Amino acid sequence: MKKLINDVSNVLSESLSGFVSAHADILILGDEQKFVRRKFLKPGKVALLSGGGSGHEPLHAGFVGHGMLDAACPGQVFTSPTPDQMIAASEAVDTGAGILFIVKNYEGDVMNFDMAREMSDRAIETVITDDDVAVENSLYTTGRRGVAGTLVVEKVVGAAAEQGAALGVLKALGDKVNRATRSMGVALTSCTVPAAGKPTFAIGDTEMEVGVGIHGEPGRRRVALERADVIVEEMVAAIAGDLGQKGDALLFINGFGGTPAMELYLMYNAAEKQLAKHGIRSKRALVGNYVTSLDMAGCSITVTLLDDEIVKGWDSPVHTPALRWAL
Amino acid sequence: MKKLINDVSNVLSESLSGFVSAHADILILGDEQKFVRRKFLKPGKVALLSGGGSGHEPLHAGFVGHGMLDAACPGQVFTSPTPDQMIAASEAVDTGAGILFIVKNYEGDVMNFDMAREMSDRAIETVITDDDVAVENSLYTTGRRGVAGTLVVEKVVGAAAEQGAALGVLKALGDKVNRATRSMGVALTSCTVPAAGKPTFAIGDTEMEVGVGIHGEPGRRRVALERADVIVEEMVAAIAGDLGQKGDALLFINGFGGTPAMELYLMYNAAEKQLAKHGIRSKRALVGNYVTSLDMAGCSITVTLLDDEIVKGWDSPVHTPALRWAL
Numbered sequence: 001m002k003k004l005i006n007d008v009s010n011v012l013s014e015s016l017s018g019f020v021s022a023h024a025d026i027l028i029l030g031d032e033q034k035f036v037r038r039k040f041l042k043p044g045k046v047a048l049l050s051g052g053g054s055g056h057e058p059l060h061a062g063f064v065g066h067g068m069l070d071a072a073c074p075g076q077v078f079t080s081p082t083p084d085q086m087i088a089a090s091e092a093v094d095t096g097a098g099i100l101f102i103v104k105n106y107e108g109d110v111m112n113f114d115m116a117r118e119m120s121d122r123a124i125e126t127v128i129t130d131d132d133v134a135v136e137n138s139l140y141t142t143g144r145r146g147v148a149g150t151l152v153v154e155k156v157v158g159a160a161a162e163q164g165a166a167l168g169v170l171k172a173l174g175d176k177v178n179r180a181t182r183s184m185g186v187a188l189t190s191c192t193v194p195a196a197g198k199p200t201f202a203i204g205d206t207e208m209e210v211g212v213g214i215h216g217e218p219g220r221r222r223v224a225l226e227r228a229d230v231i232v233e234e235m236v237a238a239i240a241g242d243l244g245q246k247g248d249a250l251l252f253i254n255g256f257g258g259t260p261a262m263e264l265y266l267m268y269n270a271a272e273k274q275l276a277k278h279g280i281r282s283k284r285a286l287v288g289n290y291v292t293s294l295d296m297a298g299c300s301i302t303v304t305l306l307d308d309e310i311v312k313g314w315d316s317p318v319h320t321p322a323l324r325w326a327l
Numbered sequence: 328m329k330k331l332i333n334d335v336s337n338v339l340s341e342s343l344s345g346f347v348s349a350h351a352d353i354l355i356l357g358d359e360q361k362f363v364r365r366k367f368l369k370p371g372k373v374a375l376l377s378g379g380g381s382g383h384e385p386l387h388a389g390f391v392g393h394g395m396l397d398a399a400c401p402g403q404v405f406t407s408p409t410p411d412q413m414i415a416a417s418e419a420v421d422t423g424a425g426i427l428f429i430v431k432n433y434e435g436d437v438m439n440f441d442m443a444r445e446m447s448d449r450a451i452e453t454v455i456t457d458d459d460v461a462v463e464n465s466l467y468t469t470g471r472r473g474v475a476g477t478l479v480v481e482k483v484v485g486a487a488a489e490q491g492a493a494l495g496v497l498k499a500l501g502d503k504v505n506r507a508t509r510s511m512g513v514a515l516t517s518c519t520v521p522a523a524g525k526p527t528f529a530i531g532d533t534e535m536e537v538g539v540g541i542h543g544e545p546g547r548r549r550v551a552l553e554r555a556d557v558i559v560e561e562m563v564a565a566i567a568g569d570l571g572q573k574g575d576a577l578l579f580i581n582g583f584g585g586t587p588a589m590e591l592y593l594m595y596n597a598a599e600k601q602l603a604k605h606g607i608r609s610k611r612a613l614v615g616n617y618v619t620s621l622d623m624a625g626c627s628i629t630v631t632l633l634d635d636e637i638v639k640g641w642d643s644p645v646h647t648p649a650l651r652w653a654l
Contacts, residue, residue, distance in 0.1 A: 002515040002532070002624060004590040006554045006597075014555075015589045018596030022578075022612035057588035077589075188329040205329070227333045228341075251349075260584045260621045261384035262342045262404075263331040269345030270333075285349035289616070294587045297329060297622070319652075326644075326653035 001197045003295075008194045012054050012076060019061060023321045026065045034081075035089035036061040037071040046161045046170055047071070047093040050102040050154060051086065052109050053078040055193065056214060059151060059291045062322030068158035069102075069320075077193050077294070078215045080108035086116035090124070098123035098167035102154055102174060104146030105130040125167055127174030129153050131183045131302065133242045134211030134219045147214050148254040148291040148302045149181035155323065156313030163316075177310060182239040185219065185300035186231055187212035189258060191293045210234065214256070214293045214300075228263075229270050235301050236274035243305060246279030250304040250314060255289040258297035264288065271301050280305075284314055290322065328524045330622075335521045339381050339403060346388060350648045353392045361408075362416035363388040364398040373488045373497055374398070374420040377429040377481060378413065379436050380405040382520065383541060386478060386618045389649030395485035396429075396647075404520050404621070405542045407435035413443035417451070425450035425494035429481055429501060431473030432457040452494055454501030456480050458510045458629065460569045461538025461546045474541050475581040475618040475629045476508035482650065483640030490643075504637060509566040512546065512627035513558055514539035516585060518620045537561065541583070541620045541627075555590075556597050562628050563601035570632060573606030577631040577641060582616040585624035591615065598628050607632075611641055617649065 005011050013033060020029040020036060028039050035051070050060040051073030060072035071089040073081035090099050103113045105128050117124045131149030138145055157174045165173070187209040190199035200216035203209060208231070211219025253268045255261075264287050272282045283306060291300070304310065317326045332338050340360060347356040347363060355366050362378070377387040378400030387399035398416040400408035417426050430440045432455050444451045458476030465472055484501045492500070514536040517526035527543035530536060535558070538546025580595045582588075591614050599609045610633060618627070631637065644653045 002535075002552060004513075004515070004555045004558065004586060004594055004626065006556055006593075011589065011593060014596050015593040018592035018594070018599070018614075021599060021609075022592065022595050022614050055587075055589065057592075062588070186331075188331070208329075225329060228331045229333050231331065257587045258585050258622060258624075259331060260382075260619060261389070261616070262338065262382065262621070265345035265349065265384075266333075266338060266342040267331055267345070268349050269341050272345070272348060282348075287345075287349050289588070292587060294589070295585060295624070297585075299331065317653075325646075325651050 058322035065320030067318035159313035159316035187298035191296035240278035251282035257292035385649035392647030394645035486640035486643035514625035518623035567605035578609035579629040584619035
């Protein structure tokens with residue numbers, strides 16, 4: 001294992017310290033590093049709270065700030081955060097308008113966020129994301145996995161929360177964005193969890209894993225590496241077929257951590273053309289490493305069908321470590 | 328070689344097509360893909376033009392837009408762009424106030440930008456960046472190499488150009504920012520150039536290259552992989568020793584493409600502490616993959632000593648594909 005670390009047991013802690021120090025204008029680290037929260041809360045605004053296993057950076061802590069999340073709870077690498085983290089974060093960021101949990105569909109995450117909600121006496125709703133069309137059930141998952149589309153849910157719901165939408169409205173909007181969103185991934189290499197010290201899965205020098213999960217979970221099939229156009233054709237067909245609608249879309253090419261920008265933009269080029277064949281036009285774009293799997297090479301394609309409400313939320317100002325733009 | 332590509336001869340072309348399509352709100356691709364330019368020019372503003380070999384994305388084309396570059400000329404991977412590219416770009420973006428070339432110190436780049444300047448009858452000045460303290464001369468380089476500090480020069484000079492500074496003033500500012508900036512890198516793996524199809528250099532499973540260049544050029548020494556704190560101590564000592572001054576600084580941890588955010592923030596944490604021992608306080612931070620070497624694992628540390636003019640330029644609004652913020 002070749003990593004820039006000191007001690008495997010301190011990787012998350014040291015990384016969080018650096019993260020919050022680098023973004024001290026926006027963020028505060030909670031006691032015992034239980035959560036990362038916005039420095040400045042907005043009274044009367046519904047608080048958005050997410051979290052999950054670490055190793056997917058910048059998801060979720062990189063999306064804390066104006067226009068997205070109020071707090072994120074980082075678990076150990078590929079391990080759910082514990083309910084006491086979500087409770088501590090809830091107490092820190094609830095200003096009285098209630099809390100929306102945004103949770104990727106993995107059994108550990110769903111269970112721990114549910115437990116936190118049950119233990120709390122605050123008004124809490126939950127949006128579960130499950131945008132990955134690759135497989136139905138999976139390791140760690142009953143039903144579809146929540147992957148890169150979670151970013152889109154957090155962005156669009158975050159914008160509405162900033163503008164004062166009520167808890168029930170935000171819950172419905174989050175569910176709607178999730179339903180409008182589909183993703184699928186492909187891996188060329190495995191990731192390596194620091195504490196494990198070796199690759200999560202073995203893969204040959206000329207193979208790829210089609211439909212891989214963001215923890216290196218198996219996808220649909222292990223096949224010989226193909227040309228980008230062929231890979232994209234299969235991924236886009238799965239996504240478009242599952243969406244079952246034509247229209248304008250956000251096309252999001254998400255790097256898993258080990259694939260350079262040059263390849264991600266090449267994949268964007270291929271995906272945009274393939275989507276057009278299915279009657280889906282890319283009207284908004286995002287390309288980069290946003291929902292990663294440590295150092296895994298590969299990427300996912302996410303498509304969100306746009307309506308006026310979703311476009312407005314996507315385009316709204318955002319000021320977080322990893323997504324930042326103004327009108 | 329495992330890459331998401333179609334044909335090695337089309338990687339750059341397809342990637343540029345995707346890049347400009349994804350950022351069509353900001354950018355236009357020049358004829359024959361000779362350059363990427365701003366969609367909207369600002370009459371009377373000095374034009375900033377950079378470029379270099381591809382494979383370092385988002386540098387340089389990712390920094391074209393309001394507050395940074397007016398155009399960037401992409402060469403083939405790790406190969407200088409040709410003078411006709413710079414001439415075509417100059418003609419496209421010069422609005423009469425002259426052009427500033429920002430060029431990383433590699434023999435091919437310097438020669439080709441010089442040739443373009445000589446062949447042009449426009450008012451052109453050149454800033455050469457040479458921030459890498461690792462080695463004096465190198466493969467491809469007489470004198471020090473220009474690396475990640477180039478981003479800082481482009482950002483600060485870009486802000487001043489946006490505010491109407493004249494060509495001579497911008498040239499002097501660029502030279503000043505370069506003099507205030509030092510970098511050093513470390514690689515854990517090699518990069519793989521698509522056309523070569525194999526790693527640029529061989530490195531053992533437990534080795535690192537201290538002082539590596541952004542094309543995988545040799546650095547100071549090949550040694551056993553160490554703890555992050557030990558690596559950072561050596562890099563920061565080299566940077567701080569060469570700067571020879573205390574003060575406030577921008578601390579920029581730049582990923583080479585294959586190293587995840589979790590490790591980059593851990594390196595930020597370590598570097599901030601080490602800098603403090605040398606009397607340098609991190610007052611501005613940038614962490615991420617900005618000046619990459621394809622899929623190389625590793626990172627560089629860049630430190631720019633701040634004065635009021637440099638802070639003002641750094642903090643000014645910017646709207647490019649890879650750096651985007653408002654006041």
